Amino acid sequence: MSYAAAIGRRFGDGGAAGEGVADHELLQRVLSRKTVRRYSDAIPADGLLDVLVAAALSSSAKSDFQQASILRVDDPARRTAIGELFPSMPWIGVSPVFYVFLGDARRLQRIGELRGKPVRNGTLEGFFNASVDAALALQTMILCAESVGLGVCPISVIRNEVDKVAAILGLPDLVFPVAGLCLGYPQGEGHVSLRLPRGLTTHRDRYDDGRLTEAIDDYDRRRDAVHAIPKEQQRANAEFGEVPFYGWSEDKARQAAKAEGAAFPPYLRSHGFSFD
């Protein structure tokens, strides 16, 4: 597929479409990537997984502090225990492979102790740096896995039950899950998800979201035309009522208004983070 076609499918915003740019397989793949939640029974070879983990840990790392850790959950009892916490997302318990990407602020603090230099890494800076490192490793794993024909789904819902997940995985203080990652060979096609128009998500020289209202309305309509949200997937109609047009922004506003993750801040505060 040409860049123009791939970018058109991704954004549908009539914007720049890579005219004259030489074909490159990675760019083509990324433009057409999609999350996969259903997998065949085939188990990816251990050697391939070793390479993917090495690639993920080759990501950039803030100050070379290297504060990401990757935990593979192999033990069937632990897989089942985590899966059972999230019955609405059955892929978590059954994907052929499941990793947890950890922000690891503990290692640097231990290295400080080792070298006799007191390090306090439960700060906001320590938390943020470790989170970013883990997120970069996660995304590197995603793109590399997809480039060899695997399908993946990041899983941040595990943070909603962070106390239980941390107990199952034996996480010490200052080590926290950023997201899990289901991985396997895709079953079925899925679809490329339309992104917000680049006029809204990119800026030049100066931030400007002055046209947000029109841009979101337009995006909602275009997204609805390619992939409408079915009535049975509308959120909290009992509370918010039914609306004549249920688009992406209505859905995301409802989702965000019912904020998840209440368990995460108290978990972090009681496991080494002061966020000073």
Ligand SMILES: Cc1cc2nc3c(=O)[nH]c(=O)nc-3n(C[C@H](O)[C@H](O)[C@H](O)COP(=O)(O)O)c2cc1C
């Ligand atoms: C940090 C992060 C956490 C996510 N957590 C979940 C999750 O808990 N469950 C899930 O089914 N999908 C999860 N996703 C997948 C997103 O829903 C998906 O990326 C988004 O809908 C866009 O679709 P696309 O990746 O196919 O473009 C997560 C994605 C990211 C980046």
